[in-house]
Amino acid sequence: MAERILVVGGNAAGMTAASRAKRLDPALRITVLESSRFISYSICGLPYALTGEVKSHQDLVAFTPQSLKEERGLQARIRVKVQEILPGRRVILCRDLESDEEFELGYDRLVLATGYVPRLPRIVGTELEGLFTVSRLEHGIAMRERLSQSQARRAAIVGGGYIGLMMAQALRTLGLEVMLMERNRHLYSQVDEEMALEIEQELSRQGVELLLGTAVHSLRGRNGRLEAVEAAGKLHAVDLALLDVGVAPNTELARGCGIPCGMSTAVQVDDRGQTPVSGIYAAGNCAETRHLVSGRPIFSALGTTAAKQGRVVGENLSGRRSTFAGSLETSVEKVFGLSVARTGLTLRQALQSGFEADAVTVKARDRASYYPASQSMKVRLVFEKRGGRLLGGQILGGDLAAKRIDTLVTALTAKMSLQDLSQLDLAYAPPYATLWDPIQIAANVGLRKVRRW
């Protein structure tokens, strides 16, 4: 009899694991269980659905349970909350969120792909209506409803991480007054300060009011509705607020059945995605992964890593022997006219990880200086002082700058040095690049700081 596989969580990791396993072994009976109303959607596309640049939230959804069954032969059940795993009996306890009915499902193997949950700040008022986090498609739909029903004019973004930046842009694009409060001196700690500064300038240029080094002390409301954010000793009247003060791996279910979490707080897995509990795998943002530069276990909230972990688990489910090497926490985003990309370690992270590291930042042209559309871009390279091994990189610029980070991703994966970067045969033509690519200009400047012995 064919194996029964249950997958808890119907997004990047869960859907990829299920699809890959089914493709390689069509005999597998696979069911995906998802607590929200949607499976296989792009949470990263949510800001664009909010502004209307993408017409409907439906456009962000790749599969419905119906189309998933027809096209890939996979079962999916939405609005089902998995409440407990009983590994001894190979059974999970579920609740149907529509009917409130409870039921059991048996499995031969189980995949946890439960993702992450937004953290809430420890302040009063986080229960108020008008306060949002963004980790599910439904959050975006609720926010869009709120915006269309009310005359919302002022919004606060609490926290300047990836989601905060994206939502600041979306709300500003919709014409709201937006203030962004960031506890640290600079927003977006995924890049070093001198790069963050450029993001801050772009946000200011676009009319986002920045309150840096500003902790939020409380959220104030009336009749259960948010009215103001207290920060820097002042009450800032707002119609809605978005919280982006961090995310945590969603490990409740795993911990409930004795699966240990690692140093990173995410579920402990081996390089095949297997947890220490027999028959249970974990993949995606709930599962630990390894940082390819520091070698340390990390919790990653990125969909790219989730999908790759899901693929590996899917292959292992089918009987192949597949392993996942790890992640560089690569990300890119578009903040109004600016592309912001990063990979590997920032200088701060490198020093914290014990590397004897240095960094160099150069400004260069993204295209031949004489070519009409040519514009400025910035490349920052983080490297080991001795020998010049690349440890990380950050790139800021226009549209043509964004994906150049992939060159650094590949170089980091191959453990290249600045000297290696300098000699890469990178592509040149006036409409797309300069004779010496900005990455190589940065490498050449950085080499002056490298000790060869």
Place this chain on the structure above:
Amino acid sequence: MAERILVVGGNAAGMTAASRAKRLDPALRITVLESSRFISYSICGLPYALTGEVKSHQDLVAFTPQSLKEERGLQARIRVKVQEILPGRRVILCRDLESDEEFELGYDRLVLATGYVPRLPRIVGTELEGLFTVSRLEHGIAMRERLSQSQARRAAIVGGGYIGLMMAQALRTLGLEVMLMERNRHLYSQVDEEMALEIEQELSRQGVELLLGTAVHSLRGRNGRLEAVEAAGKLHAVDLALLDVGVAPNTELARGCGIPCGMSTAVQVDDRGQTPVSGIYAAGNCAETRHLVSGRPIFSALGTTAAKQGRVVGENLSGRRSTFAGSLETSVEKVFGLSVARTGLTLRQALQSGFEADAVTVKARDRASYYPASQSMKVRLVFEKRGGRLLGGQILGGDLAAKRIDTLVTALTAKMSLQDLSQLDLAYAPPYATLWDPIQIAANVGLRKVRRW
């Protein structure tokens, strides 16, 4: 007394060698000798100066002899032809092309950076006025003069290589009727046929008349002026024609003093850029380089490789010990709305080089499919059947596709396999990429063809 260094050729390789050496050892007395009227110009920018997208040919010039002296402390003499090298006496014989005066210059070390020369087809009529090749800025200026003086309406491009494509686009942009004649069944042999097909379609869409599989038999003129191109049994009346039937390393001077040329026909050098003749270096397109995938010596006509070779020779001139690893013949170009990028070996080249190779081509989106500007791109990967080592790659698409070739460049340099590509932590955000990058989609599809053992 400080060493006297002479550099023959004032472009990518020569200027980089001179600048790098002077920067590292300011005591060196360096003179650059250039037979044309310009030094340090971008020949790749020439089509844009022709169309007026770049205002003046002067915009393509980085330094004049005057500014080179002031800013970098380098001497440069233009319109000086080096006629002979006497390595025994460490002297070169020169002729001033303005005064026709002959003179000698002594050197301690000499750098040959004489570039390439366009080949001429072995047919009658190549001496006619109205016929152009493009390898110097002066050729572009002459062509622009010709176009502004005459009522040129019809142009023929003979040969569909990089230069042919660029010039077809420039002349078409200027409103001329353009026909492109290519001897082979497909143009641009730097990519495999199925990719070339897309370039052909783009050229046709833009009104370029393509005559593929069509050899030119003669060039016909009257009173020394070109009037028609004979091809496919017909006389095609034209006002001007551009020849792009290949280039050869400019090795006359080297061979004249006994420096051997290698298998590739270019000047033989070691990995430091030294020729077998004491005190004489060669760098750039006249010098041989090594293909990083095939391991074979090659002649490369690319400015990127020339500049890197120049840098290495400059460092060696200064007393450092610097080596050049080699090239992948990476290139990118913009053919109207299409970006065309390639690196490493095509499938045809891989098979000819003795690899047991296969290839895969996928069509994918350059951005999230729901993101407004999203468009299609094509990725082709060439790989070893056993083990899946990457051997080359080709990418076609819009502006955002072009520089993604650098990911493949870096992967090739690191000798990565399709499996390695599949796990790269490449950057994703809806405005710039898809969750699985097109390169990884191609790698994943290609993996189905790879034998693991």
